[in-house]
Amino acid sequence: MDRRAVHEQWERDRATLHELVATATATDLRRRSAGTRWTNRQLLFHLVFGYQIVRALLVLVRLFGRLPDSASRRFAAVLDAATPLFHVINYLGSCGGGLLGPRRAARWLDRVIASLHRSLERAADADLARGMHYPTRWDPFFQPYMTLADVYRYPAQHFAFHLRQLTLDR
Secondary structure, X not given: OOHHHHHHHHHHHHHHHHHHHHHOOHHHHHOEOOOOOOEHHHHHHHHHHHHHHHHHHHHHHHHHOOOOHHHHHHHHHHHHHOHHHXXXXXXXXXXXXXXXXXXXXXXXHHHHHHXXXXXXXXXXXXXXXXXXXXXXXXXXXXXXXXXXXXXXXXXXXXXXXXXXXXXXXX
């Protein structure tokens, strides 16, 4: 894993979000995004949430990566079965999160990325190779099996995907 490349991508994403927040007008933020039911304001929050969720995923990988393979396989199957509920929670969570406002979301991203930087620096190479099974119906970037290294790369993939759905005048 090229840690430096991951750190640099996180910083590019952080700078991008700050630029979007600084230049978005109230009209831009109220406009519907492309390909989602969210407004741009809600989707900006969802970009941040993609980074935030990684902190929970790291805990899960560290736990399940030490258990028998069947444990994470069963866990992923249960989560896949709950996909409809997940999608409702994911949608409503970003609707509610959008109420925080884009500037607050940008400050939150600063804290989350700083935390991820520290976490990645502390991660041992052996830990980066551990992994677990994932609910592939939850997210297009979840693979059937992901290592800790994959999880560290995930938020940038999620960010880039949803960034293209913003309809802000840039």
